[in-house]
Amino acid sequence: MGLHRLVYVSQARPSLGYADLFDIMEKSERNNKPAGLTGLLCFGDGWFLQALEGHRLAISQTYNRIVGDTRHLNAELLEFSPIAQRDFLDWSMKAIQVGQEKQEREIILRHSVNDMFTPVAMDAGQCLALMKELAAFHQRRGV
Numbered sequence: 428m429g430l431h432r433l434v435y436v437s438q439a440r441p442s443l444g445y446a447d448l449f450d451i452m453e454k455s456e457r458n459n460k461p462a463g464l465t466g467l468l469c470f471g472d473g474w475f476l477q478a479l480e481g482h483r484l485a486i487s488q489t490y491n492r493i494v495g496d497t498r499h500l501n502a503e504l505l506e507f508s509p510i511a512q513r514d515f516l517d518w519s520m521k522a523i524q525v526g527q528e529k530q531e532r533e534i535i536l537r538h539s540v541n542d543m544f545t546p547v548a549m550d551a552g553q554c555l556a557l558m559k560e561l562a563a564f565h566q567r568r569g570v
C-alpha cells in the first residue's frame with residue numbers, strides 16, 4: 428500500500444500539562460520510527476493539529492490509538508489520502524508548541540482570519556500549509 432497522510436485536529440484536555448506533552452512525545456518517538464511514520468504535532472491555544480505520514484495500515488493503527496487517548500477530545504479527521512511525497516521526513520514526530528513567539532503569530536495570521544491557533548476553523552489544505560511553514564520556521568531556528 429502506497430504512501431499516505433492523515434491530518435486531524437482535536438481539543439487538548441483543559442488540564443493538560445507539560446508532563447502529558449512529554450509523555451506523548453516520548454511514546455510517539457518510540458512507536459513511530461519503527462512503524463515508518465513521520466509527521467508533525469502542533470499544540471497551541473488549547474488545540475492539537477497532527478499530520479502522520481507513512482504506510483496506510485501503520486497510520487490507521489496509530490490513529491486508532493491516538494483517538495482513544497483521554498488527553499484530548501473531539502478529534503476531527505481532516506484528511507486521509509495517498510500522497511506523492513512526505514513533507515515531514517526529518518521527524519518521527521516533532522512537537523511544536525505554537526504561538527510562543529511573535530513570528531509564529533505572524534505565520535498563523537498569514538494562514539488564518541486572526542492570529543489565534545484555531546485549526547478546527549481551517550480545512551486540511553490550509554492546515555497543511557500552516558504546518559509546513561511552522562516546521563520550516565522551527566527548522567531554520569534549529570529547534
Ligand SMILES: Cc1cc2nc3c(=O)[nH]c(=O)nc-3n(C[C@H](O)[C@H](O)[C@H](O)COP(=O)(O)O)c2cc1C
Nearest residue numbers: 451454455458459468475489492493496498499520
Ligand atoms: C495529541 C496526541 C498525539 C499523539 N501522537 C502519537 C503518535 O504520533 N504516535 C504514537 O505512537 N502515539 C501518539 N500518542 C499517544 C497515544 O495516544 C498512546 O498513548 C500511545 O501510542 C501508546 O503507546 P504504547 O502502547 O507504546 O504505550 C498521541 C497522543 C495524543 C494525545
